[in-house]
Amino acid sequence: MEGLVTQIQGLSGTASDVLSLQNLLKQADDSLHAESTRLPPFLDQLDPSKHSLGYLYFLEACTAGPVTQEQASSFVLTIARFISSCVAEQIRLAPDKFISVCKRFKDQVLLLEEPLRGVAPMLTAIRKLQLSSEHLTALHPEFLLLCLLSKCYKTALSILDEDIFEVDQPRDLFLYCYYGGMISIGQKQFRKALELLHNVVTAPMSTVNAIAVEAFKKYILVSLIHHGQFPTNLPKYASSGAQRNLKTLCQPYVELASSYSNGKIADLETYVEANKDKFESDNNLGLVKQAVSSMYKRNIQRLTQTYLTLSLQDIANRVQLNSPKEAEMHVLQMIKDGEIYATINQKDGMVRFLEDPEQYKTCEMIERIGSSIQRLMTVSKKLNVMDELMSCDPLYLAKAGRERQRFDFDDFDNVPPRYNI
């Protein structure tokens, strides 16, 4: 053991040294695991900021076995300190070990029932493990889970704002999008939630998994809240398994959506009452209630298209509210949220609907449009690059060559009929 420690201390200088160190450590891994109980004192001899790789191996072996309550809090401290001080390049040499250490860290934090302690370290861990900001690691969903449990949504949003293009494991993506959707719902950013949930539901999957089913349920509800409608069919690029099975697995929600589209609030409310238990068991009752109240909003918005002024009594009648006072409250809330533009005249009990005052003439608007264009050009370029890469891929060319007779001659003139690697 001591020999190993000295070697670590010696070989953590340059990059080539570190590589040879890694080989040594790999060979010694089993012996480390065998003596896991003896390892903690050795950890003090190593410095996490200089000897990150060695420290990592030792740490991983230490935490491999079952952990008691007292040990848990000390481990949490050690790991947190390690994460904040380790060197990114060294730990990237052994990503699996790092990921398993962080996962155990999360488990222990949850064991102690203090998820908040885990949020900041996990965020640092992600930053250090990521190869680029577009890379999704296995730690992302763990991080989001901690944020959800500790209710610090804002921190999560900073991670969610980044676009993801590279994925290691599909399962990570599903969990990431699902938790991300839930966080966005919590922050009332329904557009982002819809996007994330849409990604889960339409991701390529050979068999439908439970995450997709839960995500689909929330997807229906958020779609009703945000758009006021739910497209009955998944887009064509969703996997065939999803298209066939998701709807049957989420039957009560699909019926809720069709009841919503009929436009009668009373029917919708009776349906919700009847199926309350199912919604509650899925923890979706809050969302369902939001969906129901969004229907009132949708109806009032439709009125703005046909009327210039309307009495509160008429609004209450048309939208099936109980009294003009309720109508006034709804309209007031909508004006505050910026969903409609109107003025309420309390003396006459009239509401006057106004046009959207945005004239699209300000500097901010021009900047917004400009930055939009820039962003779209970047995304387009990315798409082109990917297309080029794909066209050179040997697998693709082999398949195109084989299937040439199915397609138009012009498309594949350059591909020889039998392309062998």
Added chain:
Amino acid sequence: MDGEEDASNLMMEANSTGGVDEAPLSSTTTRRNRPIISGEPLDIEAYAGLYTGRTKINRLIFIASHCDNPAMELEALRMASDEIKKGENTQLYREVVQKIEGRLGPNYEMDTAWCSMIELKAEQRKEKLESELNSYRTNLIKESIRMGYNDFGDFYYAHGALGDAFKSYVRTRDYCTTSKHIIQMCLSAILVSIEMVQFSNVSSYVSKAEQTPEALDPPTTAKLCCAAGLAHLEAKKYKLAARKFLEVGLELGNSYSEVIVPQDVATYGGLCALASFDRTELKATILSLLSPAPPLFSIHNKVIDNINFRDFLELVPEVRELINDFYSSHYASCLEYLGNLKPNLILDIHLYDHVETLYDQIRNKALIQYTLPFVSVDMRMMADAFKTSVAGLEKELEALITDNQIQARIDSHNKILYARHADQRNATFQRVLQTGNEFDRDVRAMLLRANLLKHDCNLKASRKV
């Protein structure tokens, strides 16, 4: 029989309340030019007198089953039963007698003797026809085979076996040698199809007949136009139906009275045109005919002799007035005429299930036309013009605005309708930003999915290796 006729005359005098002269039953010539489809309750005698053959019976039965007035119902059934007895359709006779339920006295009970006699004759005739047909077939003379099948068709038609009649007529097709034969076959097939209410067949046979122009004389062309118009009407294609009816020439006269008469052509054509044509088309095809000056420009070259339609409209002056009122924006009187005509139109066998739709379309067009020239409209005045309440008008306008047929907004406080022209510039900006966002979102999702698929492929490839 004479006493019966007097009795029926008396009954007619007691029942008819229309403004029609009490002329004797036989002279139908003077009746032809009297307005039959008018605002007054339908005079069944006069109405039925226009038609011949099976459509007369069908229309009478239809009126009997759809009208509210029991006296009218009995009158119709009585006339139907008289007419049936002149023919050979025992099935229909039984149905009508059942409907009468003995309310018309002993003369209208089931005459089983007559029935069995007819059926016996029918059996004999059928055997005779069959043996004749077989002999013709062995002789392989095309013309006789064709006539044999034709006779069969007529026989089945007279006895109410419409499906068999249709099949027989269609069989003659293989033996037609001249285009006249083809025309004859097509017309017979059309007649039977209309009766069977299978209008898809009607359309196909009309087009078949139109493909042999050499043998088409004006009355036949007119008949084909009518049949095509009816087919379109049934298919709810009101614009096409209107155009077809407008093409019908005066030569139609009464030659097609076993299907349709000129009054019907005028009514169907006028109402469909009003419901579906826009103002320029309406003016060019119908209204220009009402003034002595020739049309300045005719949009459709198909409408060759549209002077004729004026004469058709003369037969139904209420429809003529109603179209005029619509064009000159006297909506109240237009809608009044429509309301008056409705009870009689519901009794028409071809029009009854289209009356509601046509009326709604006409009313909506009137509302839209009223609001078109104004920037703001006082809803109280508009409600007066359309003879409804302000609340009802508000509901109708709301439906039209939501449907995007009127570009306006309602000021419910002051009851004024303001025209609203969408700001194109703002709408464009909004759409642009939205499209950009959607593009961004979709491309990113695509790249993500592509990445996942690539991952899958790599896994599979590495597993193979």
